[in-house]
Amino acid sequence: MAVDQLSDIVQRCQTIQDDLYTPEDYDLFQCAARKCIEEGDSVHVLSIIVDEKNKHIVRCMGWNLVGPLVLVLLKNEENSVSPSRAIFSHLLEICSPKELLVSLLEQVEAAEPDVIRDTVMFLLQPLQKVLLNFGRKKATFLGMTLSTLLNQIARLPQEDTAGLGQCCSGLLCFVKPFVEEAKDTRNSGVAHDEELRTEMLKFCMMSLRDPLLGLQFTDPDQQDKSFLCEFATEILAILSGIGESLPELLCHELLKKHEVPGFLEEEVRYPKESLANLAYLLFVHHIAMETFPVVLSPVFILQCNMEHIELLLSRTEESHLQRGLDLYEKSLVRVEDNSLSVELLEIKTFISVPQNLVKVMTLCPVHRLRSKGLAVFQLSINKFNTEGKYKFLRCMLKTSHHSGVEGVIIKNIKNQVDLSLRPGNKNVWFQGIHFLPLLRLVLSLPQGPETDLLQNLDRIMESLNLLRYLLIRDKESDNETGVWLELQAFNDSFMTPLRLDLNMSKAHYQAELSNAGVKKKNANRGCDSESVCTVSVGNENLPNLTPEVQIQALHSALFTFELIESVLVRIEEIIEAKP
Amino acid sequence: MAAEPTREWSDEQLNNDDLAKKDIITFIQDNAAHSFLSEHKLLGNLKNVAKTAKKEQLIVAYNQLFETKRFKGDESVEEVTQNVKDVKIDDKPKEEKVEAVYEGPPKYTKSVLKKGDKVHFPKKGDTIGCWYTGTLEDGTVFDTNIPAVARKKRQTKPLLFKVGLGRVIRGWDEALLTMSKGETAQVEIESEWAYGRKGLPDNKIPPHAKLNFEIELVSID
Secondary structure: OHHHHHHHHHHHHHOOOOOOOOHHHHHHHHHHHHHHHHOOOHHHHHHHHHOHHHHHHHHHHHHHHHHHHHHHHHHOOHHHHHHHHHHHHHHHHHOOHHHHHHHHHHHHHHOOHHHHHHHHHHHHHHHHHHHHOOHHHOHHHHHHHHHHHHHHHOOOOOOOHHHHHHHHHHHHHHHHHHHHHHHHOOOOOOHHHHHHHHHHHHHHHHHHHOOOOOOOOOOOOOOOOHHHHHHHHHHHHHHHHOOOOHHHHHOHHHHOOOOOOOHHHHHHHOOHHHHHHHHHHHHHHOOOHHHOOOOEOHHHHHHHHHHHHHHHHOOOOHHHHHHHHHHHHHHHHOOOOOOEOHHHHHOOHHHHHHHHHHHHHHHOOOHHHHHHHHHHHHHHHHHEOHHHHHHHHHHHHHHOOOHHHHHHHHHHHHHHHHHHOOOOOOOOOOOHHHHHHHHHHHOOOOOHHHOOOOOOHHHHHHHHHHHHHHHHHOOOOOOOOOOOOOHHHHHHHHHHHHHHHHHHHHHHHHHHHHHHHHHHHHHHOOOOOOOOOOOEEOOEEOOOOOHHHHHHHHHHHHHHHHHHHHHHHHHHHHHHHOO | OOOOOOOOOOHHHHHOOOOOHHHHHHHHHHHEOHHHHHHOOOOOOHHHHHHHOOHHHHHHHHHHHHHHOOEOOOOHHHHHHHHHHHOOOOOOOHHHOOOOOOOOOOOEEEEEEEOOOOOOOOOOOOEEEEEEEEEOOOOOEEEEOOOOOOOOOOOOOOEEEEOOOOOEOHHHHHHHOOOOOOOEEEEEEOHHHOOOOOOEHHHOEOOOOOEEEEEEEEEEO
């Protein structure tokens, strides 16, 4: 019987002096006691534990019982609750904090996702008690505990938002006494106070990543995400309380106030992802906005945020991209239109961010994000002054390598020319000496006469539209944009190759159309048509195009060529009409 | 990609007074990688670089460039920044130079509440620390860093920033450059040198708002 076994081992241990128990003693005690607890004989165990004679035994060996006790208490069985709870409380008082902490954390780590919430919620208070028993040297242990807790909370099932909410609130209560201690000892200069402060900082930074980064912050459908807001507010309040200033955190790179020795230390104390999320929470959701100085100029804030935006937009997770786009938009909106100076383009992020944006606009599978990307891209163009717009558009035209984006850029160029030709807006960028080089870039075919017209449709149409616009709007006698001067050159480098390309493409597709007609007749007669190629998406072969669909596609292509041609013809007409 | 550029100048030629700093700078700017230029502080307008760089520095940089072979590479950022740079042509005709346009009288007023030491004035780029309270015309306090008043804030540090670099609203940059260490002043800033037409709705500043600050300049570094 387990009860007897337990009594036996305890009696034997009572005779041993100076806590010199053997490993077998430990094992026997643990096994016997555990069996008792599991079999429901906790009362017996309790009587042994509280017996003064057994104080030393309990202090040394008691912590081993934490595991089984926690499991029993979590099951919440009626007949075991009271004595088990009493045993548990007693152990927490008597045993060594270090050993208790290890066994408690083991229980946290061992929890499967479906019981994490209950385990965490149950263990928060015991953990807090044990940590407080460490006295002033608790920092490392606190750090260990917080990181284990956060890691486990990150493993909660996605759908369990209620559970997450509970754990977040619980966690905030848990850290309260430690935060207060860190605040009180802020300027003590003592090493372990500084360590405590560092652990609180690390905790905040970890939270800013998990759970605060992965989740959709505000769900228009669900109201119960409000705990995230509260959690974020508290985390930022803790940061403030331990002496971290928000401007210094966010404009970290630029202000370079922190000189923490050792590169690794820097990354751990101020991880970039967490700081980026911090910027998002502050500027997009206005969390802790009251603590951020108002007097910092919008341009400076934009500059600081570009670092964070670059990080967020260089990732592929929806959560990151959403945040990057929102933060970029919010930062741009604060700045006046036409105010950003061209010198900002010397800063690496002012080029790399738009390039990331192009990737989002063209490659991101989520339509909502692609659209938003485009909107923010346009916004970013609007904010530059004229010289800035010129440089930016030129640079993006050279580097985007995507017809749709090039189309947007060329349209912007056209709008800028239109603006500059109006009275009072004269400038040297969208007319005058700098405009021609830009125009040459626009009026070109990427692969000469062999350019795929369908692939590059957006770009080609916008280029033609621009040329047509210039020829109509800018009188040859004024020639403000210089287009008339270079007309022959444009004819040679752009219009003639385009004409050639059109002819070749039309002929080719016309031939394909005839073939398709033949194929269709064959298909109708029941002959097998061989497919030249198969297309598979996601390991599944798509069905071959039916002849009808092929013919439709070819007609559509021919129609597109006609569209291009019509603008080209119109341009030629305008040129010929000039005396 | 272009072949490696040839080393034109010997050490003797480099040290010769006949060889202008600008020529060396032009060469390096044309041929070195962006990161190289950044590290040696050779980015930017030719005239500005010529002003701040010493000839010895340039000779060192020139030699290092050939030793480390950090010429313009295939990095797309490289290309891109080069594309951006391409547009900068040195011999711009005069009408394009951004002339210092007279914008009218300063758009702020300052009245001294407590005199400073009148000796230490901040220069552009200095890091200064100040305590401040900002109010709207109707008296609403929209921002402050003074502990007694700001109950929500736990910071007890003065606001630190580099003055004169556009990191704060213009009225602040201009006013603080006229203040001496220890001075407390009442500064009224018109909206053009504050948040202008847009205001800052997130922080309760309406459009065209004239802002009032009481600022104490406590430190200059």
